[in-house]
Amino acid sequence: MAYSRKVIKKFEDTLNNPQLHNVGRLDPNSKHVGTGMVGAPACGDVMRLQIEVNDENIITDCKFKTYGCGSAIASSLQMIEMLKGKTLEEAKKIKDREIAELLELPSIKIHCSVLAEDSIKKAIADYESKKA
Amino acid sequence: MKNKTVYFDYASTTPVDPRVADKMHECLLLDGNFGNPASRSHEFGWKADEAVEKARLQVANLVNADSREIVWTSGATESDNLAIKGAARFYKDRGNHIITSKIEHKAVLDPCRQLEREGFEITYLDPDEDGVISLENIKKHVKDSTILISIMHINNELGAVNDIEEIGKFTRENKIIFHVDAAQSTGKLPIDLSNLEVDLMSFSGHKTYGPKGIGALYVRRKPRVRLEALLHGGGHERGFRAGTLPTHQIVGMGEAFKIAAEEMESDNKKIKELSEIFWQEISDIEEIVLNGSFKNKVPNITNVSFAYIEGESLIMALKDVAVSSGSACTSASLEPSYVLRALGRPDELAHSSIRFSFGRFTTVDEVKMVAQTAKKVVKQLRELSPLWDMYLDGVDLEKVEWVHH
Numbered sequence: 001m002a003y004s005r006k007v008i009k010k011f012e013d014t015l016n017n018p019q020l021h022n023v024g025r026l027d028p029n030s031k032h033v034g035t036g037m038v039g040a041p042a043c044g045d046v047m048r049l050q051i052e053v054n055d056e057n058i059i060t061d062c063k064f065k066t067y068g069c070g071s072a073i074a075s076s077l078q079m080i081e082m083l084k085g086k087t088l089e090e091a092k093k094i095k096d097r098e099i100a101e102l103l104e105l106p107s108i109k110i111h112c113s114v115l116a117e118d119s120i121k122k123a124i125a126d127y128e129s130k131k132a
Numbered sequence: 133m134k135n136k137t138v139y140f141d142y143a144s145t146t147p148v149d150p151r152v153a154d155k156m157h158e159c160l161l162l163d164g165n166f167g168n169p170a171s172r173s174h175e176f177g178w179k180a181d182e183a184v185e186k187a188r189l190q191v192a193n194l195v196n197a198d199s200r201e202i203v204w205t206s207g208a209t210e211s212d213n214l215a216i217k218g219a220a221r222f223y224k225d226r227g228n229h230i231i232t233s234k235i236e237h238k239a240v241l242d243p244c245r246q247l248e249r250e251g252f253e254i255t256y257l258d259p260d261e262d263g264v265i266s267l268e269n270i271k272k273h274v275k276d277s278t279i280l281i282s283i284m285h286i287n288n289e290l291g292a293v294n295d296i297e298e299i300g301k302f303t304r305e306n307k308i309i310f311h312v313d314a315a316q317s318t319g320k321l322p323i324d325l326s327n328l329e330v331d332l333m334s335f336s337g338h339k340t341y342g343p344k345g346i347g348a349l350y351v352r353r354k355p356r357v358r359l360e361a362l363l364h365g366g367g368h369e370r371g372f373r374a375g376t377l378p379t380h381q382i383v384g385m386g387e388a389f390k391i392a393a394e395e396m397e398s399d400n401k402k403i404k405e406l407s408e409i410f411w412q413e414i415s416d417i418e419e420i421v422l423n424g425s426f427k428n429k430v431p432n433i434t435n436v437s438f439a440y441i442e443g444e445s446l447i448m449a450l451k452d453v454a455v456s457s458g459s460a461c462t463s464a465s466l467e468p469s470y471v472l473r474a475l476g477r478p479d480e481l482a483h484s485s486i487r488f489s490f491g492r493f494t495t496v497d498e499v500k501m502v503a504q505t506a507k508k509v510v511k512q513l514r515e516l517s518p519l520w521d522m523y524l525d526g527v528d529l530e531k532v533e534w535v536h537h
Contacts, residue, residue, distance in 0.1 A: 015513070039536075041519060041529060046519060066518065067442055
């Protein structure tokens with residue numbers, strides 16, 4: 001697959017320096033943490049995003065792990081960079097198109113960015129359900 | 133151009149052997165053997181024809197056939213097409229049923245699909261868990277209307293070997309035409325067509341250190357097998373395949389097959405050793421699965437799945453190594469390998485398969501280097517994998533409710 005330089009760089013950065021690039025886990029039982037896992041092994045991608053949110057509804061930390069192709073891993077890192085420091089309301093507005101455009105994803109890999117948007121929505125929903 | 137990438141994809145194509153390239157060069161220029169082998173009126177044509185016939189004999193010799201049984205084609209894909217469509221259409225009055233397997237190359241499966249559109253009925257057999265098509269399975273599906281059976285000799289993804297001797301005995305007894313796609317076999321396993329009861333066999337030049345764009349189809353003379361041609365236009369190749377013969381390509385394939393006959397034993401001894409070293413080095417990786425089985429495969433192909441890692445990301449991480457992934461994520465479709473699916477592998481293993489294939493120019497150092505790199509990147513990618521986390525936590529992935537897309 002011919003990827004853009006951005007995809008290759010994000011993929012390699014994540015691979016070579018996972019700690020620096022938010023790979024990991026947060027305590028899923030903490031009331032400040034929302035978890036969203038989307039995709040399926042059968043489809044070849046599973047993305048798990050966790051966000052830590054403070055009382056001002058600002059995302060203070062996030063971690064991810066992704067099983068999938070190079071562009072799924074790059075899309076995860078792109079999403080993390082966009083989420084940090086955002087309020088939940090701002091985070092909800094992140095669209096898959098933005099991720100795809102920033103990474104110049106080839107059209108058959110658009111589903112990777114869709115997966116990223118879905119994981120954000122699921123993580124926020126999980127966090128909000130704990131608050132309610 | 134010097135490639136810094138290590139080439140471990142010999143099952144996809146091989147480089148041309150330098151000795152082959154030298155022979156090909158002799159057939160291109162004005163002061164070389166450039167004539168049209170079909171020209172009967174001058175020396176240029178006679179010399180070209182002589183070279184073509186010499187190559188035909190070299191190909192025939194590797195598989196112990198009569199050179200009159202060798203038909204030049206543009207490659208194994210055309211050979212498969214000519215054999216399957218040609219035999220089905222010629223013998224259609226005898227019946228309309230064809231048997232093949234689910235793990236054939238697309239060059240066999242797609243002509244079969246075409247024949248279905250023309251009214252033929254095709255049975256696609258399942259392989260066993262090692263990727264082998266058993267005679268019992270074939271027998272179970274044969275009918276009075278079965279006219280053709282097409283089973284590959286060596287599977288291109290797994291290296292699994294089918295017993296074409298046993299199948300040939302059965303097809304001959306039952307007067308069914310037997311086609312074998314042997315694109316992966318030449319120079320890997322001895323083939324003796326004077327003993328095998330195979331009617332049609334496809335060969336490729338470029339899988340055996342010859343050039344691309346040339347192949348051959350073996351068409352048995354006794355008992356005689358007939359085909360309806362696909363290409364018309366001059367009656368070349370005894371009516372089986374029209375078109376001016378590409379002398380340089382043919383001479384290249386002939387030389388490549390001659391070298392294969394001479395060096396098969398030493399090549400394979402070396403490759404077997406390399407394959408054993410490679411497996412020794414990588415087999416201590418946790419949750420690694422060999423696709424196929426050591427007891428019934430050729431050593432030049434090692435197909436493994438690294439569970440909980442997706443194949444395309446592994447190929448990307450192995451950036452200085454050229455391998456191919458069963459996971460067709462590398463192509464336009466996002467399907468895992470149909471061959472691994474047919475073996476009954478679960479999706480996460482089908483998505484994570486990598487085919488390492490070695491050849492004549494592979495070195496021990498390369499094998500060791502790639503094994504070390506594979507170990508490193510598998511570890512790195514598992515650190516990124518939520519499925520690996522779940523595996524370590526003892527979660528049964530079959531029981532998770534996934535959010536499908």
